[in-house]
Amino acid sequence: MPDIAAFTAELAGVEQSTDAALLRQKSRDFYWYSPILKRQLDGKRADIWLRPQNEDEVMRILNAARRHGVPITVRGGATGNYGQCVPLNAGAVLDTTAMTAPIALKDGVLEAEAGARMIDLDLWARERGWELRLWPSTKRTATIAGFVAGGGAGVGGISHGTMRERGNLLGVRVATLQDPPALLDLEGDAANPVNRTYGTTGVITRVRLPLTPAQDWRDIAVVFSDFAAAGRFALALAFADGIPKKMCAVFDARLPPFFRAIADVVPADHALALVMVAPSGLVALRDMAREHSGRIMADQDTVAAERDPEATPFYEYCWNHTTLQVLKRDRGVTYLQCRFPFEGTLESVEKVRAAFPDEVWMHTECVRFGGRTTMTALPVIRWKDDARLAEIMAGFEAAGAGIANPHVFTIEEGSGYRRVPGDQLGFKRRVDPLGLFNPGKMKSFDEPESDAA
Ligand SMILES: Cc1cc2nc3c(=O)[nH]c(=O)nc-3n(C[C@H](O)[C@H](O)[C@H](O)COP(=O)(O)OP(=O)(O)OC[C@H]3O[C@@H](n4cnc5c(N)ncnc54)[C@H](O)[C@@H]3O)c2cc1C
Structure with a gap:
């Protein structure tokens, strides 16, 4: 069992809570659509909720998590449907919703902080003549990194395909649990290992997406x-x-x-x-x-x-x-x-x-x-x-x-035709050797003897 008290002692100044009611709320998503997942996931709780304001605080959290062996489950808007941000092994929920800034828009490419809501980014881009190519129907609540890590299909798909289509995700910055934890900038295909991997391969801190000219839909x-x-x-x-x-x-x-x-x-x-x-x-x-x-x-x-x-x-x-x-x-x-x-x-x-x-x-x-x-x-x-x-x-x-079975919580069993190509397991082994990112969600890592890969 990780020493949560020793872990939190290192995180003075980071917004946090161990209030039971808040932990219950912050450990849930929309898994209850599925009576099967409801049975399996009801009652799963984090030990602590943490809301970093910036990349420095994310890195402080990850350094402390590595030292104390604390599982980290990332949470954006928490609109996922398969218990993607439900912590199966307790530990910390890392909430990205304070990291919301649009960073740049140049030549039709948007860069933004991970926790920005998609509606806000779309309206910001619209003021500059552009709009998002794709968004989920939860656009008014979901975060940009949550869509990359947990979703990927939706409005716009009739013209632009899904997030697994090469060119729809241009890059990410991701914080890892290597020794020592690091920030990696991944571009193009190199970003595939964080595309629809449910936060098992790092904390995305920034996302880069191509836009399309705005229309009055x-x-x-x-x-x-x-x-x-x-x-x-x-x-x-x-x-x-x-x-x-x-x-x-x-x-x-x-x-x-x-x-x-x-x-x-x-x-x-x-x-x-x-x-x-x-x-x-x-x-x-x-x-x-x-x-x-x-x-x-x-x-x-x-x-x-x-x-x-x-x-x-x-x-x-x-x-x-x-x-x-x-x-x-x-x-x-x-x-x-x-x-x-x-x-x-x-x-x-x-x-x-x-x-x-x-x-x-x-x-x-x-x-x-x-x-x-x-x-x-x-x-x-x-x-x-x-x-x-x-x-x-x-x-x-x-x-x-x-x-694409929505009644299971692992990437391999659920994603079906929505699976993104690339060596996600190899990347996970490199950036999270202790298996602390969202444990239980990448079956090929957690149960290497299974044929899930
Ligand atoms: C009513 C409803 C409608 C929906 N419609 C759609 C739809 O049209 N299309 C679609 O694709 N999905 C849809 N979904 C699922 C979900 O809303 C989307 O996938 C949404 O984009 C998730 O964003 P979020 O911020 O809520 O992510 P969360 O639910 O918070 O997280 C989703 C996953 O991503 C991980 N994650 C979140 N942020 C990060 C980060 N910064 N770094 C690493 N990992 C991270 C989490 O750990 C989790 O595994 C729907 C869900 C509901 C309830």
């Missing part, structure tokens, strides 16, 4: 009498190179009633597509909706909505917000993450819907991977038990979909 809701028509429209939009777009999601008719601000405009038993297009794409979007027998029922300014705490940008009904909107009123559901094949995408979606007509409420998102376009999905699933969930996952796979 419009949120548009289009309704369809059936899901298949909505799917055809969505994929046609995803492939429409002449329409500048940021998002296109499709929802089973059972989902819109959970979307508070637009529920009333979606007729009963109608499927819904929520899209974000630039003003220059509106005419073509209307034509495309008409061609697919869709009706535009609502329309708002995305940026105005996200700046207004009372309003809901449509992306907060999309991605993994869909599940949250349902869970707010019905705790009997959970979800899955999957990617449909590049060929026969819609046929594969329909096979799953036909196999599980009652338990799977389909929700798809159009995304590019390696230059090809398909649909990923975060369907809402009526929860029964572990065995039934496994059957449903097998059903998705039988229909040609790949699963």
